[in-house]
Every structure is written in structure tokens, then in C-alpha cells.
Amino acid sequence: MASKPDPTYSEASIRVLKGLEPVKQRPGMYTRTDNPLHILQEVIDNAADEALAGHGRKIKVLIHADGSVSVEDDGRGIPHGIHPVEKAPVMDLVFTQLHAGGKFDKGKGGAYSFSGGLHGVGVSVTNALSKRLEVSSYRDGQVARTVFADGAVLEPMHIRAQDSGDRKSGTTVRCWPDGRYFETLVLPAAQLVHLLRSKAVLMPGVTVTLQHEKSRESQSWIYKGGLSDYLSQTLTAEPFIPMFEGQGFADAQHDVFAEGEGATWCVAFTEDGQPIRESFVNLIPTTAGGTHELGLRDGLFNAVKSFIDMHALLPKGVKLLPDDVFARASFVLSTKVLDPQFQGQIKERLNSRDALRLVSGYVRPALELWMNDHVEFGKKLADLAIKAAQVRQKAGQKVEKRKGSGVAVLPGKLTDCESRDLAENEVFLVEGDSAGGSAKLGRNKESQAILPLRGKVLNTWEVERDRLFANTEVHDIAVAIGVDPHGPQDEPDLSGLRYGKICILSDADVDGAHIQVLLLTLFFKHFPKLIEAGHVYVA
Numbered sequence: 001m002a003s004k005p006d007p008t009y010s011e012a013s014i015r016v017l018k019g020l021e022p023v024k025q026r027p028g029m030y031t032r033t034d035n036p037l038h039i040l041q042e043v044i045d046n047a048a049d050e051a052l053a054g055h056g057r058k059i060k061v062l063i064h065a066d067g068s069v070s071v072e073d074d075g076r077g078i079p080h081g082i083h084p085v086e087k088a089p090v091m092d093l094v095f096t097q098l099h100a101g102g103k104f105d106k107g108k109g110g111a112y113s114f115s116g117g118l119h120g121v122g123v124s125v126t127n128a129l130s131k132r133l134e135v136s137s138y139r140d141g142q143v144a145r146t147v148f149a150d151g152a153v154l155e156p157m158h159i160r161a162q163d164s165g166d167r168k169s170g171t172t173v174r175c176w177p178d179g180r181y182f183e184t185l186v187l188p189a190a191q192l193v194h195l196l197r198s199k200a201v202l203m204p205g206v207t208v209t210l211q212h213e214k215s216r217e218s219q220s221w222i223y224k225g226g227l228s229d230y231l232s233q234t235l236t237a238e239p240f241i242p243m244f245e246g247q248g249f250a251d252a253q254h255d256v257f258a259e260g261e262g263a264t265w266c267v268a269f270t271e272d273g274q275p276i277r278e279s280f281v282n283l284i285p286t287t288a289g290g291t292h293e294l295g296l297r298d299g300l301f302n303a304v305k306s307f308i309d310m311h312a313l314l315p316k317g318v319k320l321l322p323d324d325v326f327a328r329a330s331f332v333l334s335t336k337v338l339d340p341q342f343q344g345q346i347k348e349r350l351n352s353r354d355a356l357r358l359v360s361g362y363v364r365p366a367l368e369l370w371m372n373d374h375v376e377f378g379k380k381l382a383d384l385a386i387k388a389a390q391v392r393q394k395a396g397q398k399v400e401k402r403k404g405s406g407v408a409v410l411p412g413k414l415t416d417c418e419s420r421d422l423a424e425n426e427v428f429l430v431e432g433d434s435a436g437g438s439a440k441l442g443r444n445k446e447s448q449a450i451l452p453l454r455g456k457v458l459n460t461w462e463v464e465r466d467r468l469f470a471n472t473e474v475h476d477i478a479v480a481i482g483v484d485p486h487g488p489q490d491e492p493d494l495s496g497l498r499y500g501k502i503c504i505l506s507d508a509d510v511d512g513a514h515i516q517v518l519l520l521t522l523f524f525k526h527f528p529k530l531i532e533a534g535h536v537y538v539a
Helices: 021-025 037-052 090-096 122-128 189-202 227-234 291-310 322-326 354-373 375-397 432-442 465-470 472-481 510-526 528-532
Strands: 058-063 069-073 130-139 142-149 152-161 170-177 207-212 218-221 244-249 262-269 277-281 329-336 426-431 448-453 501-505 536-538
Touching (some): 037 189, 058 189, 090 122, 090 130, 090 152, 189 218, 189 227, 227 262, 227 329, 244 354, 262 354, 291 322, 291 329, 291 354, 329 354, 354 375, 426 432, 426 472, 426 510, 432 448, 448 472, 465 472, 510 528
Parallel strands (some): 426 501, 501 536
Antiparallel strands (some): 058 069, 130 142, 130 170, 244 262, 262 329
């Protein structure tokens, strides 16, 4: 029997979202909705792209008393004319149409060779999620002004001549974020300062300013020393070798990468403190990292490994991994990619596959050359990486006590006593099962326990504490007595001690004396508090 069609689902149920409606319906797909910082960053990034393209030396952010924010640059200004195909003002298209913008015009002779914007979505999202947005574009002696409300044109573009004493170029955007789309309209001050400061770092000679209209406070940043100045000011610990900085960019003859693609970096190695790691692609902060950071990691690792191999520094049995070199590295990395591919609209992670090869290809030879020119520092860095590898390998080899149901399992060959009184209890460590049998016959089962040991016990003087439990005999002794291995300066938990007397019972011959020494070595080296407390005896 055929089912009846559902009258609530028909041709009219299919809805087509046009213009900026997709952004209003699902703002979280296009921006962060905890606060409006990211929609302001889209405007700031556009101003930075002008400076990156070689136009403009100033970016000014002004937080107004009414909560609105304006961003001003001295770039080329948005064109004032009508688009030749869309037959609409270019300013309207930029702010009201998704996937429209000058950032698609890549390559030699294009409007933007390198830019953070690549989807043509950014600033239209700012408009869609603002109650009001005003744009003024200065160029060719004229100023064009347009006002938008809720993403739509409120006041059509009006063009007038600039005042004779005020001829300038650039763009000013002022927006009032809409509280319906954000958890709060309060901007995170520290994050905004960090964003603006980083833009100044990455564009030497460009002045970035933040002003508050209400308090009249003002901050300004201009860096001439570049990444090393920034990193040295940000680090919480002193580097143990000089900071390593450099850059590399493809020329017109490069057979893989476009002219201008490459990276600038500064790396510091510290022995303690929290590593500082910041990366950027075309001035966009990539807080979640990506393939360019993997390229830096790959380049550092291969350079250090090459130096270690050349100088035969790697101890036998130690295998070096990238994290051994990278774990204590702090860095600032600024990458230029012609057509970057990001993960998602907020561009927090770079996915461009070629970026790994791009960055690694410039970092590795530069660091190899630097280390071989500064062999003393190269060996210090190599030593840091080798020690990290040794610690990692030891941690991976750590052997825990064998447990069942959450508690250590008593060894099966232990013949335990019935009493739980420490003052009375004794355990006898005896040679082999035959001695164990004889001892069992002669013991007082109320207070005396027997633990037979197979053969000679391992000499534990040179054994790391974490590796003790790899030996069955040592494992069984530790579990039977109920105390974990410890050092002379430790304060071990002796509450689990099961016997007041631990008696070494060996034969009166050379082999017996040897076993006695090996067991005393174990207690002296790894259970010293038992000896101090008078629990260890020789029979």
C-alpha cells in the first residue's frame, strides 16, 4: 500500500538563502560568536593586506564611547566605480555579497599578490552581523561614503571631492556589532592588543595604533627589529643559546614556488618556562598551527639530526624524534603563501600541503649553516635534544608493578604467614625452591614467611629505578614486602610494609655470600629507608 505524501513537505518547503542570509542563519560557521573580535579582525586584516601589498604605513583602531569600533588605514581605498559585470557599486558588492573581493586577483600584476583574505567572505560577515556599518573610501582626490544597516544598504554610495587640505587615500570602516549574534559585546582587551601588536611586528615600519574615545587612552606600536625583538620581549625564560632567526623567499626562477613565497622566522630554545609559539600566514594569526608550523618543526629536526650525525654525537641505542628537538622551542613564524588554504572561515589553521616543504626547505639549510658556524652552540642544542630523547625512552621503558583488580598481586611462590603484626612478622629470602622447601618445614607459620629466589639476583647498582620491575625476582621482593623502590632523599610510604624483619637467608658458601651481597645492594640502593628503620637482617 503506497504511503500518502506529507502535505507539510512540498516544493514550497525548499528555501534558498540569498545575500547575507546564510551568515545570519548560521553565524558560527563564519565567525566566533563568543564576542565580536573576529568580525573586527576581518576589517583589520583588510587594512593589513594593503600594507602587505606595499600600500599604506598606518593602521588605526578607535573604540568609540557608544561601543562601535572604527578601523582606518592609508591604503589605496576601495574603488568608487560600478562593477563592469555586476553593474553595481564595488563598495556594495564588497560588503553585501559573499565570495566577492579583490583578494581573488592573485599573481603578478594582480591587486593582491599575497593576502590573508581569500574567500571573499570576511568583511561581508562583519556587515551581516552589525546593526550599522559605515564605510568611507578615499582615493583619487574623492571620498565615497556608504551606510549599511543589518547588512543591507541604508544610504547609497555618495561621492564628493575631498577638501583641498585633506587629500588622502585609504579606507575607514566603522561598525556597531549586533548583540543578537554574540554572547557578549565586550571586546577581550588583551587579545585585541596582542592582535594589533603582532601586526606591527610582522610589518616592520608600519605604525599600528589603538585608541579609546572614552578614556582617551592610546597605544601605538612600530617595530624595526622585527621578530627577534618581539620574541625576546615575550619569552618568560632566558634562551640558553642565541636566538636563531632568518628568512627565505622564492625568486622568479624558482621551479616550485611562486615569486615572493617563503617565510621569516625567529626561534629560541629554553630549558624551562612555557614555550611561546606564534605563527602567521600573510599576517593572519594561525592559533591552531598548520602545515607551515610542521615545516618549521621538520626543518629544525633535520638540521639538528644532520649536525648530530656529522659530529657523531648520538649515544648508542638512542633514537632521535622531531619532538625531542621541538619540545623546548619557542618561535614566531611568518609565512607568505600565494594561495593559502585554511581550515574553515576563521582561518585558525593552515592546510596548504606545499607549505610544509616551503618552510622546511628554507629553515633546514639556514640552521645547518648556523650550527656549523657556531659549533659550540650547535653542540649545546644537540645535547638538549639527546637528553630529551633519553628521558622519553626511559619513560617509555618504565615497568609498573603487575596488578590485578587494582592491587599488587602477591607472588605465587611466596609462602605467607598468618599474622599481620609487624612486630612479629618475618620474611626469609632463601636460595631456590629446595631451600624454600626446607625452610617451610622448619618455620613458624604464624609469623614466618618464606620467599624462594631463583638463581642469583640481578645486580641493581646501575639499574634505573623505573626499570627495576622488569626483573621478576626484584618485582616479587618489592611486592612481597609491600614498599616501592625509593632513593635516600625520598620519603616513601612505609604504611604498606608487611614484615617487621626482612631476613636474607643464604648458604654459607661463596655463592651464598654473593647472593647476600646482591640482595644487600638492592636494599641499600633502592630501599635505603628499610635499612635505616632497621627492617633488614642477614641470617
